[in-house]
Amino acid sequence: ATTTTATTTTATTTTATTTTATTTTATTTTATSARRHFPPVTSWHYTRHHPPARTPETGIYVTYKESVYDITEFVANHPGGTDKIMMAAGKAIDPYWRIYQQHTNSATPSELLAAMKIGELDKSEAPTVVDESDPYSSDPERHPGLLFHNTKPANAELPPALAMQDWVTPADLWFIRHHHPVPEVKGAEYALKANGLGIDTVKEEGFGADSLKGGLKLSLDGLKERFEPTEVTTTIQCGGNRRGGFNHIAKTSGIAWQFGAISTAVWKGVLLREVLEEAGLTSPKVAEKMGVKHIIFKAIDGLQASIPVEKALNPYGDVLLAYEMNGEPLPREHGYPLRLVVPGSVGIRNVKWVGEITTSDVEAVGPWQRGIAYKGFSPNVKSFEGVDVEKVLSMHEMPVQSAIVSPISGTKVAVEDKDANETVTVAGWAWSGGGRGIVRVDVSTDGGKTWNTAELGEGKDQNPSRAWAWTFWELELPVPSDALAKGGMEICCRATDASYCVQVRALTATIAASIILVVVASVTLVASDATVDSTIDANPAGPKITTTATYLTATALPCHALAGKPREDMEHPWSE
Secondary structure (H helix, E strand, O other): OOOEEEEEOOOOOEEEEEOOOOOEEEEEOOOHHHOOOOOOOOOOEEOOOOOOOEEOOOEEEEEEOOEEEEOOOOHHHOOOOHHHHHHHOOOEOHHHHHHOHHHOOOOHHHHHHHOOEEEEEOOOOOOOOOOOOOOOOOOOOOOOOOEEEEEOOEEEEOOHHHOOOOOOOOHHHOOEEOOOOOOOOOHHHOEEEEEEOOOOOOOOOOOOHHHHOOOEEEEHHHHHHHOOOEEEEEEEEOOOOOHHHHOOOOOOOOOOOOOOOEEEEEEEEEEHHHHHHHHOOOOHHHHHHOOOOEEEEEEOOOOEEEEEHHHHHOOOOOOEEEEEEOOEEOOHHHOOOOEEEOOOEOHHHOOOOEEEEEEEOOOOOOOOOOOHHHEOOOOOOOOOOOOOHHHOOEOOEOOOEEEEEEOOOOEEEEEOOOOOOOEEEEEEEEEOHHHOOEEEEEEEOOOOOOOEEOEEOOOOOOOOOOOOOOEEEEEEEEOOOOHHHHOEEEEEEEEEEOOOOEOEOOOOOOOOOOOOEOEEEEEEEEEOOOOOOOOOOOOOOOOOOOOOOOOOOEOOOOOOOOOOOOOOOOOOHHHO
8 A cells, every 4th residue: 555544542642654665654742741641851861771661651751971861652563564663662773773784884773763862871870780600691792683582591582573674684683593502712722623434533732632533633723724715505494493373273382483583694614524634534435434324413512413425525516614794703602712503404403613523433421412303293192102213214304395474464555445456575585404495485365275475585586596595575465355254364384495396385194293284374454444453462571472462373393393293283274
């Protein structure tokens, strides 16, 4: 629609009418001070722990540098959209302006903000006391826009409002999946060790044969000097991404991720296969002769995982030991000084803070490789008693999948005329493991009886055999003629990859629990002259999720998400 009218009734009534993408008019019918319980004067002082104001009823406040601003009347007029600005409600906008520098490249944003100033932060506020006995006390500062599930260890996802803002995800907004405190490593003292089958035994000064057991020790500078740098752009996704979408079916174990445990970066480093060649594993024939089947990576924080030797030595596999991320030195949060990047594989194989590499005839030990969390089981498995979990194949490449990022499930969309040819803009991403490119995304409003093909965007031009990163897609989706009368519609999408593997239409008891399913978002339709509730439940100050929005009615199914859960309770195929 070219004209949208929204009215929010609170202690202050604001009417905003947008006629084009660049022209906005706002009218306030009551005094701003009538909503506040104190005068909006610039001498008013606030503490950072002042009860946060995040709704039109209380006022929507933000801080920038040392000042406090009331942006309540501006929210509806924000050029980037209401959902994005509300992410900073009750918090500092500084981290967002650092990422989106159009705010500082022009004087206009600062001038607009200055007119909304209501006070200063109290300079006498006591500084935050850091408990040095807490092993997490030295963890890096994190972007407040992330949706936090917990902080010790940190686990946070990319919020829907920013998921498609950039094809390459800014490092500050990358999803975080940790199992321990973030290690503090001094680059000058760091050394990568390599040992195991097929690697020449040497003894370097300071490293005895018993501890090294093999032929390579390199400093970070040594890696950079000895090997040619290589760049790889890849998407990494946690194996549990979208697990939270199943909790309405049956309670799942683990972090209840929505669809934000996925991000994309440009990595720079050295090819793993070249490092292994330098260490003595000079060819696949040598690996086979020496019985090498797996390459194990031991992290400084204690985690260890492995990948098949075939992936490690594949000249087209692009496995990287990375020391840069998006053109900058690798952040501590994401693996400084050196991390493994395994394009096309589940996130846990992309080991951060790599300290040691071992060539082996068996895969890594421990829960991250041999435990239940990264395995796939038949849906009829109700108990693991008597099941030898270690013998079940571990996850590596992930199946084809897609997500509807906009509109979010539960969104209200205004339509002009029930008899007109209305459309709704639907957008999302698609990705498949193993480097299989996305060849098509289809979208349906009738439960999969008919489909509309979306237009592929960024990512579509990747090599279809080495498409390590996600592909964005968008579609102007026709609104069914009876949708307004019904009060809404259900939108679903499915992706097809370069192997012509396609997301399945429905889940039955005979389909393995490792299949990624068609994704659904529910949308409520209202006439354009109706009242649309524009209130957003923003992520509150503090690293936890309290948003009540349902991002997806159905979500991608990670292999382990429903292991052992009954399948008889499925209500209808699209919701699963």
